Amino acid sequence: MTDTQIFDEMWGSDDSLRAPYQKFHDWFSAEDAARLRAKQREAEKLFRLTGITFNVYGRSEAEERLIPFDIIPRIISGAEWLRLSRGIEQRVRALNAFLADIYGGQEIIKAGRLPAEMIARNEAFLPHMIGVAPPGDVYTHIVGIDLVRTGPGEFYVLEDNARTPSGVSYMLENRETMLQMFPELFSQNRVQPVQTYPADLHRSLGACAPAATTGDPVVAVLTPGIYNSAYFEHAFLADQMGVELVEGHDLRIVDGRVAMRTTRGYKPIDVLYRRVDDDFLDPLNFNPDSQLGVAGIMDVYRAGGITIANAPGTGIADDKAIYSYMPEIVEFYTGERPLLENVPTWRCSEPEALAYVLDNLSDLVVKEVHGSGGYGMLIGPTATKKDLAEFRKKLKARPGNYIAQPTLSLSTVPIFSRAGLTPRHVDLRPFVLVSPEGIRVTPGGLTRVALKKGSLVVNSSQGGGTKDTWVLEE
Amino acid sequence: MLGKTANGLFWMYRYLERAENTARLIEAGQRIALTRLGDSDAEWRSVLESAAVLPGYLEQHDELTKDAAIDYLLRSRDNASSVMSCIAQARQNARLVRTAITGEVWEATNAAYMTARDVLARKVSERDLPAALGTIRQHTALVRGMTHGTMLRNEIYDFARIGTFLERADNTARILDVKYYVLLPSARAVGTSLDNVQWETILRSVSARGGFRMEYGGRAGPREITQFLILDKRMPRSLAFCVSKLKDNLRYLGAGDNGTAPSLQKVNHIERMYLSHDVEAIFDFGLHDFIQKMLDLMADLSRQIEIDYRFYE
Known part of the structure; x- marks a missing residue:
């Protein structure tokens, strides 16, 4: 695809300023570049001091990196957001219903809408969850839906994150930083608040407390520990909710409950917001070498002694092979047409699809079904001949391990660079909370931006940055 | 917590x-x-x-x-x-x-x-x-x-204070342990300029020169220094001061259980047995033995706190 087709969220496709950016543009035009550069440095200092750093996998523990922050906000109008958030809500409702069905009656398979082997032979399917009814029937308490945009009204879901989506602390700290640095922008623009997220999260988790709860639900955040790349976020969320941040070795099963070791003895936990993968959750039921989980927690869970958020086994819903069936899934469970588009996806497990992918490899993006973080993927148009040849081999050896998608011409939003405003590709991860009280989509989310010119890779582990994301009041 | x-x-x-x-x-x-x-x-x-x-x-x-x-x-x-x-x-x-x-x-x-x-x-x-x-x-x-x-003045603060004062008591005791010989009664009569430098170094090592001067003026002798660094409860780095703060914070922590926590009993014992007499009693006990005893007692108290408040299990 050529440059002329790229949609810029500030300037549209034809260089005319779009409405949501009007006031921002007035402000920016009156600003001095040197002052803004100083502000950009100030922002970095604030982030360092607050300690919003992440550890890079495979690097030494001492290395804490900052995710670059760009001071130009990404602005979405209230009307655009209303449409988007309806689509997100619908999708999340479907994901949850799908999980209840897959671990229950499997009606969608009986109805012939999803091939049985998509579940039976899927590594993300967790047999331990069959017949378990999580409190409030909620499987995915916290969801992140990754969206990309290609035109004024064209949004696509790139990926559903139904396991343990991360990044929400950046959404909150980015806003906090912008409020501190440019208060005047927030008096000129009416931006919908995101700051209630921790309180909403606490409330939403509490509303999913298990039957065994007596009194106010006790919520805790489970982290793999201080060396985990997202430790900052785990501590941040526990701190903001005012709950304990626990590790596996703080926990033990006492009288049929999962309890944490306090200075006054063991105290039961009602809802555990775990940021530990399924596999490490319970050495008795899953990976026996895990030091990060609690031996026996699955048995307590099945007996209704604790709520685990998100529920174990939710990975089956955000699996990239299942992703390609999402339009059918949404329709099957909601009875409605999907409001959000899926990116057309070729399932390489199907021979015709594989043949097409092999023939058109240099135009496609190929992803591992279980990969994440931008690792192990091929971006056809920018790949070298050697990369293409290697992927061809991989695809032929294990076709079921891959899906392929067309390279979308992702929208751009300006970043502040030496040359002033320069367009860079972005995506968007809105955060969604699910409880029996309802589904809540925080207005905005995390905008990730590829800082290299022309690059489509926005992952922080691959050199991407972030922006504050504004949703304007109507 | x-x-x-x-x-x-x-x-x-x-x-x-x-x-x-x-x-x-x-x-x-x-x-x-x-x-x-x-x-x-x-x-x-x-x-x-x-x-x-x-x-x-x-x-x-x-x-x-x-x-x-x-x-x-x-x-x-x-x-x-x-x-x-x-x-x-x-x-x-x-x-x-x-x-x-x-x-x-x-x-x-x-x-x-x-x-x-x-x-x-x-x-x-x-x-x-x-x-x-x-x-x-x-x-x-x-x-x-x-x-x-x-x-907030709650148990979080108590543990922060306990860590501070255990370390500080340990530090003051170790400085005395290394330099005790210049504070012995036998060295008192000498009072050479070298002794004076040594005494001043000890005071400097615990930021106590100003306080000491205020209290004793120019009469800086080993007896007074020993008294000041071990027994003076107004001196924020003395053993008596640190132990009294440890006692306070352990008492706040134990408010719910009628003072039965072994660590609280231990700190009470240390104060009563070793820090409630005058400096002559310390010299009679033997300055070096006394300091060694204090170091052991502090280490033991630290271990007891770990156990009482489930630091590890």
């Missing part, structure tokens, strides 16, 4: 206190080296001993020199008690207990770490040493100030 969190707070504040103490020992050592009255190498030996890092130093160095000793105390990553290591460990513990401390305390701790990392990035020259130590002490003082000014 989690037992792990109590442990993290305890160590965060122990390390902060230790960073300050090590910095102060370096200052006092540098000072005595400049007076040229004593044997400088022997002085650095006793500084390393007071910081309890002499064996570690000797493992890595063939000879004892001023520059190497200062660098080992200030910046060495191999020395867990170096100023840099202490501040790094204080910060690491602060990250671990991030949910228990206020944002202000965390940012002050993080800023202390970032500053120390910059100031101590390279070997510090003799000329820059006072400024470097000053900057670091200012930053650790900021953490202390933020702790006082922003933290």
